[in-house]
Amino acid sequence: MSFQEALNSGKFVVTAEVGPPKGTDIAALHHDIDILKDKVDALNVTDNQSAVMRICSLAICRIVLEHNAEPILQMTCRDRNRIGLQSDLLGADVLGIRNVLCMTGDHVLAGDHKGAKPVYDLESVQLLTAVDSLNNGRDMAGNGLKGGTHFFQGGVVTPEANPLAPQLAKFEKKIRAGAKFFQTQAIYDIDKFKEFMTFARRFPVKVLAGFVILKSAGMANFLNKNVPGIRVPEDLINELKAAGKEKALETGMDIAARHIRRLRDENICDGIHIMAIGMEDKVPVIMRKAGLL
Secondary structure (H helix, E strand, O other), rough: OOOOHHHOOOOOEEEEEEOOOOOOOOOOHHHHHHHHHHOOOOOEEEHHHOOOOOOOOOHHHHHHOOOOOOOOEEEEEOOOOOOHHHHHHHHHHHOOOOOEEEOOOOOOHHHHOOOOOOOOOOOHHHHHHHHHHHHOEEEOOOOOOOOOOOOOEEEEEOOOOOOOHHHHHHHHHHHHOOEEEEEEEEOOOHHHHHHHHHHHHOOOOOOEEEEEEEOOOOHHHHHHHHOOOOOOOOHHHHHHHHHHHHHHHHHHHHHHHHHHHHHOOOOOEEEEEEOOOOOOOHHHHHHHHHHOO
């Protein structure tokens, strides 16, 4: 099944993330794709993640297809204006890429080219509108296309944002703009996420809960202090501390597996998105622990 078909079938869907390298050596990337392709339903390819210059997502999505896996093209508004964004979307479609995740994107000050000029001609809701327009055979200026696109488009949401109301309002705007699925920022409080899902279930969209693998208590504290919208509860931090340095990563994977199992067994959401961030080989391990393999 395609990613879209898997979501629509009611299957508990699993996606993972691969990050394009900073440079042209893609041997490790091929390895990561091969590890994941038969385990997950689709692979997200990040777009200059954290505003760090890397190989473009479009090229890596094509490589994912060549490995007989299904890519999700991540597209941010930071680096291109509406002409460039629409041009890349047309290019993605003719290359056979069918899924796109629309994001505003981290500011350049977060990355390694702090002198770069951020574009932000569009933001994520407007980009979703542009995708919807291309799917219907017209560009943003209203001009007809010689062949429209065929995208299954999605957006991102942060269920643990504080305050939450602006996120909920933007969630609805994205749905009106054409979003069919959502991937969330990393979540660690399942009861709080259930409250968000009570709201989300009012709409005809699919939601995948995001997970970043916790490697240590120090990493959890760093996320709490530096990443807006992520909150690792104190009891999980204490669990990581108690494990000690040697067993902290194993404990972090156990936490992820435990949460994933609960999400699936209680039918809380439609699937998960695992962000391994350099530990792609751990994704199948977590899936086994969660009973997904």
